Amino acid sequence: MQELTIKQAQHEVDQWIKTVGVRYFGELTNLGILMEEVGELSRLLVRTYGEQSFKESDKNKALADEMADVLWVLICLANQTGVDLATAFRKNMEKKSGRDADRHRQNPKLG
Secondary structure (H helix, E strand, O other), rough: OOOOOOOHHHHHHHHHHHHOOOOOOOOHHHHHHHHHHHHHHHHHHHHHHOOOOHHHHHOOOOOHHHHHHHHHHHHHHHHHHHHOHHHHHHHHHHHHHHHHHOOOOHHHOOO
């Protein structure tokens, strides 16, 4: 399987929305959907790595699929608000690398 760039993912989601999905949901609707998907991911992580036990309805959920759902909606929001996620991510990494260059190494809680 060929590697997928962030730019390609944004294009694929856009094409799917325009051909299969009819149109993007409104930004606020997608924000609500994003929060729902993050909640589903959280629920699965808590049950997989935390102390809560699985309910019957949780048992067939896959962590990768839940993460992909979050990514999908985030890409939708980026597309409809004109955000180039690849560029935004690169700038964010540069910001973090400059701001946090020594911060984590000097954190005694991480030692």
